[in-house]
Amino acid sequence: MLPLKQNGNFKSGYAAIVGKPNVGKSTLLNHLVMRKIAATSSKPQTTRNKITGVVHFPGGQVILLDTPGIHKTSSQFNQLMVKASLSTYHDVDLILFVVDAKQGFAENDIFVLDTLKGVESPKILIINKIDLVSKPDLLGLIAEADKKFNFRELIPVSALLSDGLEGLGKTVLNYLPEGPKYFPEDMITDCSEEFLIEEIIREKIMQRTHMEVPYSIAVVVEGTHEGHNDVWVIDALIIAETTSQKKILIGANGSMLKKLGKPAREEIEKRFGCKVYLNLFVKVKNNWREDKRSLRDLGYLHDSNKNR
Ligand SMILES: Nc1nc2c(ncn2[C@@H]2O[C@H](COP(=O)(O)OP(=O)(O)OP(=O)(O)O)[C@@H](O)[C@H]2O)c(=O)[nH]1
Numbered sequence: 001m002l003p004l005k006q007n008g009n010f011k012s013g014y015a016a017i018v019g020k021p022n023v024g025k026s027t028l029l030n031h032l033v034m035r036k037i038a039a040t041s042s043k044p045q046t047t048r049n050k051i052t053g054v055v056h057f058p059g060g061q062v063i064l065l066d067t068p069g070i071h072k073t074s075s076q077f078n079q080l081m082v083k084a085s086l087s088t089y090h091d092v093d094l095i096l097f098v099v100d101a102k103q104g105f106a107e108n109d110i111f112v113l114d115t116l117k118g119v120e121s122p123k124i125l126i127i128n129k130i131d132l133v134s135k136p137d138l139l140g141l142i143a144e145a146d147k148k149f150n151f152r153e154l155i156p157v158s159a160l161l162s163d164g165l166e167g168l169g170k171t172v173l174n175y176l177p178e179g180p181k182y183f184p185e186d187m188i189t190d191c192s193e194e195f196l197i198e199e200i201i202r203e204k205i206m207q208r209t210h211m212e213v214p215y216s217i218a219v220v221v222e223g224t225h226e227g228h229n230d231v232w233v234i235d236a237l238i239i240a241e242t243t244s245q246k247k248i249l250i251g252a253n254g255s256m257l258k259k260l261g262k263p264a265r266e267e268i269e270k271r272f273g274c275k276v277y278l279n280l281f282v283k284v285k286n287n288w289r290e291d292k293r294s295l296r297d298l299g300y301l302h303d304s305n306k307n308r
């Protein structure tokens with residue numbers, strides 16, 4: 001993107017939010033930009049793409065990159081997600097490494113930390129979910145992190161409760177170089193409308209289905225048009241891997257589609273400020289997660305796995 005203007009002393013740059021799955025990276029992004037952009041759920045591996053969120057300050061601009069949770073995996077599909085996360089390391093000015101305060105530093109966190117070895121950008125530790133731990137436990141974790149690792153700063157927050165986030169935004173800004181205004185002030189993401197809609201629908205599926213289903217689906221907005229009375233009509237396709245998954249997603253007499261469609265429609269209406277009619281369809285594409293062409297068509301396989 002071409003910079004808009006170059007102010008004297010204006011600061012701007014990129015910070016990647018990284019960590020193992022489910023530590024609250026996307027929740028942190030959403031609450032820092034004060035708008036829901038990224039899908040979140042209690043299930044690990046919710047995020048599949050890099051997602052940009054911009055925080056605007058009078059004297060600067062922090063561009064955050066939410067990333068898929070990094071984990072050891074033999075699945076080709078999950079490896080793609082992890083690769084997308086690792087690819088952010090060398091393109092950013094700062095790394096925000098997120099750990100779950102309740103879980104402390106587990107083996108999986110150490111695995112992610114190992115991937116950061118050799119990355120020169122400064123690293124800040126975000127201890128998230130402090131609402132779930134006692135003060136003595138938090139102090140113990142801070143002392144452990146201070147002793148064992150080499151973070152520039154340790155910042156305890158509760159992303160969910162927006163506790164500690166104002167200070168965090170400003171701290172991040174301090175680490176950024178002088179630079180241009182990359183985004184206009186009313187722009188908080190460069191994700192396309194279609195991508196945001198797909199993620200809203202996928203989130204509802206992540207939150208409301210179980211076992212393999214949430215991991216086996218993809219969502220594509222096939223088209224949108226203006227209907228009667230200024231209603232925005234959206235046709236979206238849910239792609240499943242098997243017919244049994246398709247049956248679950250439709251439910252008896254379409255009950256599951258209704259259960260998914262209502263909260264998705266409401267959130268799309270809130271996000272875009274208009275009335276929406278959401279048509280959801282389900283289709284089976286056998287083993288789409290192992291098929292290069294499907295992966296490419298669905299936006300999961302290209303140079304940087306960037307959001308569309
Ligand atoms: N109690 C509490 N829960 C939180 C907090 N931040 C996030 N969560 C919850 O933790 C779960 C995971 O949050 P996400 O933001 O989806 O986690 P993530 O790190 O983006 O996960 P992946 O995309 O799978 O890597 C959700 O149920 C959130 O509501 C917090 O500060 N406190």
Ligand SMILES: [Mg+2]
Nearest residue numbers: 025026046047
């Ligand atoms: Mg996430």
